[in-house]
Amino acid sequence: MTASVETSAIVGTPAPHAEIAYEQIKAAIISGALAPGSRVSEQQLAEQLNVSRTPVHQAVVRLQNEEWLEVSSRRGVTIAPLRADEMREIYEVLIGLEGVAVASLASREPAADDEVDLELQDACSRCELALEEKNLRRWAAEDDRFHRLLIERSGNSRLARVAASVMEHAHRARLLTVNLRPWPSASNEDHARILQEISNRDPLRARTALEDHRRRGIATLVPILEAYSPQSGFAFMPIQQR
Amino acid sequence: MTASVETSAIVGTPAPHAEIAYEQIKAAIISGALAPGSRVSEQQLAEQLNVSRTPVHQAVVRLQNEEWLEVSSRRGVTIAPLRADEMREIYEVLIGLEGVAVASLASREPAADDEVDLELQDACSRCELALEEKNLRRWAAEDDRFHRLLIERSGNSRLARVAASVMEHAHRARLLTVNLRPWPSASNEDHARILQEISNRDPLRARTALEDHRRRGIATLVPILEAYSPQSGFAFMPIQQR
DNA sequence: TCCAGCCTACTTCCATGCGAGCTGGTATGC
């Protein structure tokens, strides 16, 4: 018959409730709807998501394992706070993982009009465009897209999965601080230099360029995070409570 | 009153069933008791572990997320096969993560009789000892311990957690192939060189040394894995079935 | 002998009931 647009990977299996709960709760944490340091109960989450407690509990355990929240037995769920030292550690991990990806990209056979090179250039241009339009939120999204593309095009799917999981934490921190940070003017130059070294097929320099870029990123992020109560995290958006 | 020895972290809470199931199943996969590519049902696992199906299901979902197995909806659980290309990817990820750890270790202030340096030297010696005794299984364990120490002493706990999770996959592959591989004579020299560069406080050379070491490791592992059916994985031990 | 269609057995997945334990508030004794 007619083909309808697939909502996710395979249509027909309507996505299990546990998966829905996982995605929704994680999205709420990243966006800040569930504020860092706030407390909720699994029952509240279940009611808001219109599923029973079991799939919510599964999702919560999974999210705890990925360090998005902490569940104290019989005490409730605490959303992970945003701490400067945590972010420092995360950026170090990213340097390692993205470094491998970038070096791998720069180790391919050179080719004129290489498709991957062009794709990366395109993503880089979109960052510049968002910045010219002075749209910081879109810039954050495009910047995230650029970095995700770097690891996805490395050809190592395991690397991509691990890095994507870590990168989401960094993305959350950037989203919640995007209006507090100084104007990211140097970012695009960094990106351009990374791509330059990749198309030069120079793995060492490419990795160094990425490392410098990430270190500048954490250097701007840390003082912002430290300015806010470093223990309990902070909340831009109202905590969901009734 | 009298203090009794704690079994785990905090006594009084006797370790949740979900945690028990997670650890036991993962251990069974790593040891080969649950053979690569084999299929089991959650109910079978629950009966063997003497817990109900709920905590087993939670553990299984978590293990699927860490790529130890795959759960096909309403079809059962499939233990992850051992594939050469998977292992190649895992070793690349390890190069990135351990590289950061080693560089970080080599970036500390130099100090005579540095405690961490000595601890690493000790772990290295234990590898040599196991090799001199021609005890391959113990060598595999000591080698694992050495690499785990490298990341744990890096001072980055997030890095340690991520890397440990990935490293367990490599450890499983080594355990299941330990009797098939050539004698690991060069391994100790590699370790010694890494430690040398760390105590020289030379981050770049230390990272390069580790990279070389890991590349040699995957170069010996891949042909062994490829010699066995690369699609379905392989089974050294009998599959648990009734 | 081969093929097609049905049907049974088995699997994961979800909802709900119950139990154990922690927290915060309140009342009582000093």
Next chain:
DNA sequence: GCATACCAGCTCGCATGGAAGTAGGCTGGA
């Protein structure tokens, strides 16, 4: 007025029953 002990409410954790869905065998027909 203050400290302490108790109690009620709320929370997670686990077990169990039912529902939905798939795979593979089995039967009937050509």
